[in-house]
Amino acid sequence: MKPEERKHRLALTLLFSGIVFCFLIITTAVVGGIIVFLIRRGILSPNGEAPRSVPLFLTMMIASILIGVVLTAITSRIPLKPVNDVINAMNRLAAGDYRTRLHFGKLLGRHPTAVEVSRSFNNLAEELEKNVIFRTDFINNFSHEFKTPITSIAGFARLLKRGDLTEEQKAEYIDIIEKEALRLSAMATNILTLTKVENQAALTGVSSYNLSEQIRNCVLLLENKWSKKNITPVLDFGEHYISANEEMLGQVWINLIDNAVKYGDEGTEMIIDIAENEKRISVSVADTGVEIPPEAKEKIFRKFYRESKFSSTEGNGLGLAIVKEIVRLHNGDITVSSSNRKTVFTVSLPK
Template sequence: MIKHFFPRFNIFFVFSFYIFNILWFNVGLSGVIIYWLLRVGFLSENFYENPAVGISILLFISTIIGLIVTRVAGKLMLNPICEMLASMKKLAGGDFNVRIGNSGLLRPKELRDFSEEFNAMAKELGSIEILRSDFVNNFSHEFKTPIVSLRGFAKLLKKGNLSNDERQEYLDIIISESDRLAALATNVLNLSKIENRTSFSGHSLFNLSEQIRRTILITELKWSEKRLELEVDIKEDIYFLGNPELLSQVWVNLLDNAVKFSYQSGKLRIRLLNYNDCVVFKVEDFGCGMDEEIKAHIFDKFYQGDRSRSTEGNGLGMTVVKKIVSLHKGEILVESRPSQGTIVTITLPKQANEKQKPLL
């Protein structure tokens, strides 16, 4: 009960408590020692008649007791601070598993709060280190795979004893792997630009409807190759105040994913809705869909639901999408079931000064 009661006091109370008890302990123990010296006859009963002798003896005894008590009390008071300093040195040295205990008799509230915040910081830094290590490993894998492929097929082409069909096939693979490397570099660069940002600049009022129409045209080659039927519902020109360059990446990534995971000769539904306080973009495919495990990780860096990695992509697209949407204070919702397709909904709130479309 005492251990739960004392830590509620602040550092001023605890410090005062120590000083007060040191003084009283010093005076009390000095009195006991002088009484004992009188009883054993070491001091005569009339020693107090000579004040100089009495004061000297009292000062000597008090000094010895004070040094011993102060040493013990000081160690008790400074132990938590020494522990904190040692823990901070370990943390600075890269040991993110270090923790500071926040229990103990007469540990003030300030030190308990510091310990809790320090432990939370160390835990967060440990998580960041794990993410950094995973990022390096995944990036190395994603970068190395196409390079090895390029090197292998370049060696085969160098031999020269190939048919024209084989040469064309190997050249197509080299071009495809080069495109994959370029896409990986682009996504990593985009992610590095926006990952640590909490706001964005370069925002302007632009025609969001027209931007999405252009994105559909840009991805036409991909969805036409799969003979997808597009159902587009963008009936009006919707103007939005945001960063058009960043948002363009969102639509391209979402449409690429929708096409990629749609079945051959399937259907793709794209909608843009305008409300008083927000705009809503929806893209729905009727392809392979996702289970709950895959859906829980789709925003993780380098995560790919297709563990065979037979489909195009590097697992960064949805990470970039989520960050850009967050920068616009928006929300992203993913609904999906295996073999039933996926619906991705982006909700972007309108700015306070955003009005109707500008007069042209």
């Protein structure tokens, strides 16, 4: 627990202790006043110099209980109101009202502990609301992305069934059906990969290997794509080693390099660089092409998100979501910069 949090907890303890102490003082004062009043009125008769102890003790005990019960019933609503507010807000949240927010009154709302409780609750509610929105968007986008190739396959299959097509048309339609089927397969694979990574709490399969060699192999795997666009890979790094999940990081580099080829202009360079210090190692993949708008830099890592200007480019909007989750699982981070027609994705990982 942080020192600041300890201070807040101590302040809360002192606050409730003070409330209980005030109740005791008030109860004692009221009971004492009643006893003095009763003695002066002669209802409690003293025996010599001192009042009779047993009747006085029983009277004070009964009076204390009665007065304590009455005072508690009247005043308990004040200290318990914040607790009731929290319980009611939690019940609304549990019922699915994710727009619920917790706000204490002006007096208690200034207390550091109350500020911390309300901030934590409101952050939780905001995250749950975002997750619901993301889930809805995911289902909608998922349905749309799967419906499009299925519709294409069904449509061209119906045309093939007619039988009045030339061999050239048949070959063309079969190619389209194959392409859409492969697109569905790739999408299903990406969704399974993303789900697996998201549900994985701890990194497994860690080994030490040559990162530079892995990236060079990934570039060679995509040679058919970058050679068609006459893009020149520039691998400006020496030999670097890392301890990580080799298979997972391979998916990261494949996705980043594939994006650089897809969105880079023909005849340009794709620059890949590796830098490291004592604790971390960074890999950057840069291309020259259409810039990513500033407002889209965070959105591009969401599932199925595709910037409107890139909607005609092949893809399903899952690659960067997978990249981000794999990097997160490795306790790393990924950043993007885009200006002057140059876009750079940088992945920083612990060595």
